[in-house]
Amino acid sequence: MSAHAAVARRATIKDVARRAGVSMMTVSRVLNREAFVADATRATVERAIRDLNYVPNSAAKALALTRHAHRIAFLFDTPNATILGDMVSAVLEEPARPEIRLTFMRVRGDADLGATVEALGNQGVQGVVLSPPLCDDVRLRIVLARAGIRFVAAGCSDVDPGFSAIGIDxxxxxxxxxxxxxxxxxxxxxxxxxxxxxxxxxxxxxxxxxxxxxxxxxxxxxxxxxxxxxxxxxxxxxxxxxxxxxxxxxxxxxxxxxxxxxxxxxxxxxxxxxxxxxxxxxxxxxxxxxxxxxxxxxxQPLGAMAAWAVAQLAGELDAVAQGEEPVIRKVLLEHSxxxxxxxxxxxxxxxxxxxxxxxxxx
Incomplete structure (x- = not known):
C-alpha cells in the first residue's frame, strides 16, 4: 500500500506495522515510548509514522500518557498470528478511555504461572484480558483469581459465573x-x-x-x-x-x-x-x-470480542475502585x-x- 493511499483513508496502526515490517504491538510500544525496543526498530517505526502521517486518536494518546490509569494486560499465546493481529488491531483502533493503560504479554502454555503473576504484579497490572486459547486455561484462571487479579475472557463461551466472558457457541x-x-x-x-x-x-x-x-x-x-x-x-x-x-x-x-x-x-x-x-x-x-x-x-467477530473485553474489564475495575461489586456479564455473539x-x-x-x-x- 502506498503512503498516499493510506493517508487518503486515514492511516491505521496496522498500516504503520505493515510499512515498518513489524508487529502492531511493536508499533504500540514505540507510540507509548516503552523500553526494550531496539533503536533501529524504533527509528523504522517512527519513519513509517511520518511517511503515513499516522496520528493516534486523542484517547489513545491519553492512554499512553495517563499516570493514574487502570493497568490492563492483554495476555496471549496463540499460534495463529493472524487471529492475534485481528484482536490487537481492534483493541488499539477502538476509541479508548483515557484512564486505561494497556500492555501486551505472551504467556506460553508451559509457562511458570507463578512467575507470570509476579511479572504482572511488578508492572502494577490490575486486570487482564485472556485471549484464545488462554481464555480456556482453567489453571491460569485459578492462579489469577488467587492473586486478586481480575480477568475477562475473550473468545470464550464458558458459563462459569465467576468472570465475564464473550464468545460464540x-x-x-x-x-x-x-x-x-x-x-x-x-x-x-x-x-x-x-x-x-x-x-x-x-x-x-x-x-x-x-x-x-x-x-x-x-x-x-x-x-x-x-x-x-x-x-x-x-x-x-x-x-x-x-x-x-x-x-x-x-x-x-x-x-x-x-x-x-x-x-x-x-x-x-x-x-x-x-x-x-x-x-x-x-x-x-x-x-x-x-x-x-x-x-x-x-x-466469529474476534475483534469485537477483544474490544468488548477491554471495555468490560475497565468497567469492573472502575466499580472496584469505587468500592462497588462489579457486574459479571456473559455475552454470546452470533457466528456465520x-x-x-x-x-x-x-x-x-x-x-x-x-x-x-x-x-x-x-
Whole structure:
C-alpha cells in the first residue's frame, strides 16, 4: 500500500506495522515510548509514522500518557498470528478511555504461572484480558483469581459465573459446518481437533460428532486427530489423514491454520481441493482468505470480542475502585459460515444441498 493511499483513508496502526515490517504491538510500544525496543526498530517505526502521517486518536494518546490509569494486560499465546493481529488491531483502533493503560504479554502454555503473576504484579497490572486459547486455561484462571487479579475472557463461551466472558457457541458452529459437509454428500470426513487442554476444542468436536449422529453415523476415532491449533503440527497430521484408505473426501480442521496446512499437503500430493477433497476451518482469520482456494470456515467477530473485553474489564475495575461489586456479564455473539472455494460435493456426487441457496458469502 502506498503512503498516499493510506493517508487518503486515514492511516491505521496496522498500516504503520505493515510499512515498518513489524508487529502492531511493536508499533504500540514505540507510540507509548516503552523500553526494550531496539533503536533501529524504533527509528523504522517512527519513519513509517511520518511517511503515513499516522496520528493516534486523542484517547489513545491519553492512554499512553495517563499516570493514574487502570493497568490492563492483554495476555496471549496463540499460534495463529493472524487471529492475534485481528484482536490487537481492534483493541488499539477502538476509541479508548483515557484512564486505561494497556500492555501486551505472551504467556506460553508451559509457562511458570507463578512467575507470570509476579511479572504482572511488578508492572502494577490490575486486570487482564485472556485471549484464545488462554481464555480456556482453567489453571491460569485459578492462579489469577488467587492473586486478586481480575480477568475477562475473550473468545470464550464458558458459563462459569465467576468472570465475564464473550464468545460464540463453538458446538453449534461446528455442528452447522459439519452438517453442511454431510448435506453435500460427504461420508468420509476427518476431524483435526484443537489442543486437548482447551475447552473450545472439546466443544467443536462435540458439535462435529453430534452432526454425524443426526446422519446415523457413529464417530470414528480413526478419523480424528489431536492437533494443537498450529500449522506446523497439522502438517504431520495431514500427511497421515491423506494416507487413509479408503481416502477421506473432506476434512474439518478446528481452526484455519490447520485447514491451511491440510490444503498445503494436499497440493503437494496432487490432491485437488475441492474437486477431490473438501477442507473447512474455523475462525475466519486472514489465512483463510489468503489461501488458494480460499477456505470455507466459521466466522466469529474476534475483534469485537477483544474490544468488548477491554471495555468490560475497565468497567469492573472502575466499580472496584469505587468500592462497588462489579457486574459479571456473559455475552454470546452470533457466528456465520463464510462459504468460499474449498468445499464441493465428493467425487461422483453432483447434488447440491437444499440449503445452498441460503449460503452467505463473505
Amino acid at each position: 463453538d458446538r453449534r458452529a461446528a455442528h452447522e459446518l459439519t452438517r453442511y459437509l454431510l448435506e453435500l454428500g460427504h461420508r468420509r470426513i476427518g476431524l483435526i481437533a484443537g489442543h486437548a487442554r482447551h475447552r473450545s476444542s472439546t466443544r467443536r468436536r462435540a458439535g462435529f460428532e453430534e452432526a454425524l449422529r443426526i446422519f446415523d453415523m457413529s464417530p470414528d476415532d480413526r478419523l480424528c486427530w489431536q492437533g494443537d491449533y498450529s500449522f506446523g503440527t497439522a502438517i504431520g497430521i495431514a500427511e497421515q489423514a491423506l494416507s487413509m484408505e479408503p481416502p477421506l473426501t473432506a476434512i474439518f480442521a478446528s481452526n484455519d491454520d490447520m485447514a491451511a496446512a491440510v490444503i498445503s499437503v494436499a497440493r503437494g500430493r496432487g490432491i485437488a481441493v475441492p474437486r477431490v477433497l473438501s477442507v473447512c476451518g474455523f475462525d475466519d482469520s486472514e489465512i483463510a482468505r489468503m489461501m488458494s482456494p480460499q477456505i470455507t470456515t466459521v466466522s 459460515i463464510a462459504y468460499r472455494g474449498s468445499d464441493a460435493p465428493p467425487p461422483g456426487i453432483d447434488a447440491v444441498p437444499a440449503s445452498s441457496s441460503e449460503r452467505q458469502t463473505r
